[in-house]
Amino acid sequence: MAEKVRIGIVGYGNLGRGAELAVEKNPDMELAGIFTRRDPNTIQTATNANVYCQDNIRSFQDKLDVLILCGGSASDLPEMSPELARLFPIVDSYDNHAKIPDHYKKVNQAAEEAGKLAIISAGWDPGLFSLNRLLGEIVIPDGGTHTFWGKGLSQGHSEAVRRVEGVKKGVQYTVPMEEILEDARNGKGEDLTAAERHKRVCYIVADEKDHARIEEEIKTMPDYFAPYDTTVHFIDEETFDSEHQKMRHGGFVIRSGNSSKAHKQAMEFSLTLESNPEFTASVLVAYARAAYHLHKKGETGAKTPFDIPFSAMTHKTSAEIMKDLL
Amino acid sequence: MAEKVRIGIVGYGNLGRGAELAVEKNPDMELAGIFTRRDPNTIQTATNANVYCQDNIRSFQDKLDVLILCGGSASDLPEMSPELARLFPIVDSYDNHAKIPDHYKKVNQAAEEAGKLAIISAGWDPGLFSLNRLLGEIVIPDGGTHTFWGKGLSQGHSEAVRRVEGVKKGVQYTVPMEEILEDARNGKGEDLTAAERHKRVCYIVADEKDHARIEEEIKTMPDYFAPYDTTVHFIDEETFDSEHQKMRHGGFVIRSGNSSKAHKQAMEFSLTLESNPEFTASVLVAYARAAYHLHKKGETGAKTPFDIPFSAMTHKTSAEIMKDLL
Numbered sequence A, B: 001m002a003e004k005v006r007i008g009i010v011g012y013g014n015l016g017r018g019a020e021l022a023v024e025k026n027p028d029m030e031l032a033g034i035f036t037r038r039d040p041n042t043i044q045t046a047t048n049a050n051v052y053c054q055d056n057i058r059s060f061q062d063k064l065d066v067l068i069l070c071g072g073s074a075s076d077l078p079e080m081s082p083e084l085a086r087l088f089p090i091v092d093s094y095d096n097h098a099k100i101p102d103h104y105k106k107v108n109q110a111a112e113e114a115g116k117l118a119i120i121s122a123g124w125d126p127g128l129f130s131l132n133r134l135l136g137e138i139v140i141p142d143g144g145t146h147t148f149w150g151k152g153l154s155q156g157h158s159e160a161v162r163r164v165e166g167v168k169k170g171v172q173y174t175v176p177m178e179e180i181l182e183d184a185r186n187g188k189g190e191d192l193t194a195a196e197r198h199k200r201v202c203y204i205v206a207d208e209k210d211h212a213r214i215e216e217e218i219k220t221m222p223d224y225f226a227p228y229d230t231t232v233h234f235i236d237e238e239t240f241d242s243e244h245q246k247m248r249h250g251g252f253v254i255r256s257g258n259s260s261k262a263h264k265q266a267m268e269f270s271l272t273l274e275s276n277p278e279f280t281a282s283v284l285v286a287y288a289r290a291a292y293h294l295h296k297k298g299e300t301g302a303k304t305p306f307d308i309p310f311s312a313m314t315h316k317t318s319a320e321i322m323k324d325l326l
């Protein structure tokens, strides 16, 4: 095999840890290092990777090929992505949909000036879901698109249920309603509100004497639960610990429409994820490979997943994928 | 809007007719003509398009931008694709999976020598399903892939049920079993046979007195039905005519695996098509746009859907798709 692609991970939160695990699953890659703004000695990694101080990243220009930026979209990436795109090929998972064009502009300018390549907004949404929203429009031009998120763990709503008196442990999932998914497959329901499209499902550990009151308090909690179809399940602590510690997420992109008056067509893409950050990181790692190879071929500037052919994301040769997967 | 992409359709069967309808749904395209090996005067088109004799196609080199080849994979495309790739940018839907590498080689040589671009094996399988088989491997490297076809109209099995005495009208659909799909989502069932993965569902018009015998004869028909879970529905002729004259097809590509020991991930892509040829043609039309634009940018040789970024398949600008779909 050719020389391995040397990956650097910037930021060690959920996504950074996921990227560390994902690099291990890809035989053509090796982890050159993890970079953090915190004291490297305080970071306990999953695989005994080297952790460095992010301030020194400039000195790694000969030691790594591409950076995966795992900072937060709210305040880390708007600064980090343009800055680091001047030094390395990068990928990020920037997910503030409304501000993507602005982010693109800044990263593109930085990358163009430095002759580097940057792929922004990779992940699953934005990312794979965006690809499917675009593909749906392309192959069923006369139709409608519906994106649903969930079954997904909601951080905010889980915290809200845990504040109810007597709740020892609790989580909340947002779940698209099966009958509304079915409507979407038939091209109906585009004008529904979030509350009409999703239900809320809670899993709670509490003493039996408190169950009725807790259920009532959750279901009537204003803003958080009141307008929603809410179900509360009481479970034992053991089940909770084995089943509900995961950052589950996923969802559906459904496109349906007509290719002619007589004929309806529908296309659907869905994800069921037990770990949102590990999956997102797996996608980032694949786009990191693409950034590396396309940059080597001379491509520069900022790109989005729309611009990247799948053949650039795999470690297999064109002959292999043609033979085995086409 | 810029000048329209001028499309030529070669071969006017199911796919050719679908391509004619699909061009109409794409505002940046116009149909320059349909080319046939039969007498053009005998062809009744859906939209009053011009029909020409295929022998004269060479004289259209200034009059059209890209050809969509709608011949059959068995004997038309192996000849036509390399031949016409010397004259125009082309797309085809070549679907003989085992012979794709060979087909690629011939088309690539022809296109390279002529400085043209050819996209082969576009459609849904090969095509969109292939893309999802590859994507699944890329983002869930430690896992398994399952492709299911159906609910789909089976030409051969429909003919078989129509040969049973007393059957006035009849169709047969091959349908993946719901419980096996569920297993695939959980990473199980890779070693099952086709008969274990699919059931057969027939819709029959016949006199009531014959129902019991017809059902028995169908279910026990050797090779065709005997090993399968078969259901026979008797319906009235009106229902048959409105519901079962369509070339339905579709299927599922399911990828499931682990991003780490603790976390399972699953990705699924599915199509529910009321007209297999119209949908396939819609996909071909999108790849025709890509062939046109990428050829204009200087790309040559043969490519597969793996090599084409989705941004090359849309008529929208990069700024538009970034803002609306990313």
Ligand SMILES: NC(=O)c1ccc[n+]([C@@H]2O[C@H](COP(=O)([O-])OP(=O)(O)OC[C@H]3O[C@@H](n4cnc5c(N)ncnc54)[C@H](OP(=O)(O)O)[C@@H]3O)[C@@H](O)[C@H]2O)c1
Pocket: A010, A011, A012, A013, A014, A015, A016, A035, A036, A037, A038, A070, A071, A072, A073, A074, A076, A093, A094, A095, A096, A121, A122, A123, A124, A125, A126, A127, A276, A277, A280
């Ligand atoms: N496109 C998609 O589909 C998608 C999906 C999911 C998430 N995302 C994006 O990914 C971003 C990152 O998500 P995340 O879950 O990885 O966020 P996170 O865990 O909060 O990590 C973000 C950053 O915070 C710092 N950090 C982490 N743990 C810390 C701690 N204990 N103390 C102090 N600082 C800590 C890390 O930087 P240092 O190591 O430098 O301190 C890390 O890079 C999100 O903002 C979201 O926008 C995108």
Ligand SMILES: NC(=O)c1ccc[n+]([C@@H]2O[C@H](COP(=O)([O-])OP(=O)(O)OC[C@H]3O[C@@H](n4cnc5c(N)ncnc54)[C@H](OP(=O)(O)O)[C@@H]3O)[C@@H](O)[C@H]2O)c1
Pocket: B010, B011, B012, B013, B014, B015, B016, B035, B036, B037, B038, B070, B071, B072, B073, B074, B076, B093, B094, B095, B096, B121, B122, B123, B124, B125, B126, B127, B276, B277, B280
């Ligand atoms: N990749 C995918 O997902 C996918 C999906 C579906 C199909 N396909 C491929 O598409 C190919 C074409 O499918 P199709 O359903 O369009 O096949 P078809 O209807 O049999 O047409 C094939 C060719 O036969 C000729 N023809 C059609 N009707 C005729 C008639 N009444 N009399 C004499 N000749 C006639 C036409 O050429 P002339 O006009 O020159 O006579 C036409 O181009 C299939 O072989 C399959 O490989 C691919």
